[in-house]
Amino acid sequence: xxxxxxxxxxxxxxxxxxxxxxxxxxxxxxxxxxxxxxxxxxxxxxxxxxxxxxxxxxxxxxxxxxxxxxxxxxxxxxxxxxxxxxxxxxxxxxxxxxxxxxxxxxxxxxxxxxxxxxxxxxxxxxxxxxxxxxxxxxxxxxxxxxxxxxxxxxxxxxxxxxxxxxxxxxxxxxxxxxxxxxxxxx
Numbered sequence: 512x513x514x515x516x517x518x519x520x521x522x523x524x525x526x527x528x529x530x531x532x533x534x535x536x537x538x539x540x541x542x543x544x545x546x547x548x549x550x551x552x553x554x555x556x557x558x559x560x561x562x563x564x565x566x567x568x569x570x571x572x573x574x575x576x577x578x579x580x581x582x583x584x585x586x587x588x589x590x591x592x593x594x595x596x597x598x599x600x601x602x603x604x605x606x607x608x609x610x611x612x613x614x615x616x617x618x619x620x621x622x623x624x625x626x627x628x629x630x631x632x633x634x635x636x637x638x639x640x641x642x643x644x645x646x647x648x649x650x651x652x653x654x655x656x657x658x659x660x661x662x663x664x665x666x667x668x669x670x671x672x673x674x675x676x677x678x679x680x681x682x683x684x685x686x687x688x689x690x691x692x693x694x695x696x697x
Contacts, residue, residue, distance in 0.1 A: 528558035532683035553616030
């Protein structure tokens with residue numbers, strides 16, 4: 512399947528975005544099972560949350576984003592910045608109990624390379640830290656980032672916290688896109 516067909520395929524299957532195929536491929540490769548509590552950071556428009564609810568019937572998904580997200584059955588959505596996640600009582604009560612934290616967050620790009628690279632790194636490190644604090648021991652973390660000069664630094668930073676770190680470039684990612692996914696196990 513060509514990458515330009517992923518969006519149509521997602522739409523035909525009732526998903527909100529092509530991103531579901533990226534997450535699905537990573538989930539298959541990592542063979543994750545027994546996923547109950549899931550934290551979706553940067554969840555709008557909700558494709559990843561949709562996939563989790565469909566794939567893991569008994570899962571409880573908690574999604575957070577600064578953008579609005581249309582309701583998804585089985586997903587508890589909170590419109591908030593991840594910097595304020597500690598203020599969300601229902602999520603904070605489960606701190607240390609999440610089996611999976613997923614993040615499709617990306618900052619708004621300015622077009623100024625140095626600024627964008629720094630913003631991506633800062634947001635990725637914040638996301639990595641939030642995930643680490645909310646995951647249970649043995650829990651998994653999947654994060655979108657970008658291939659750039661800071662990727663090696665980010666990966667080394669992640670390796671300091673996580674027992675296993677792997678890199679994935681799913682088939683549904685546009686070939687010209689610099690996006691790449693880091694997977695970690697606490």
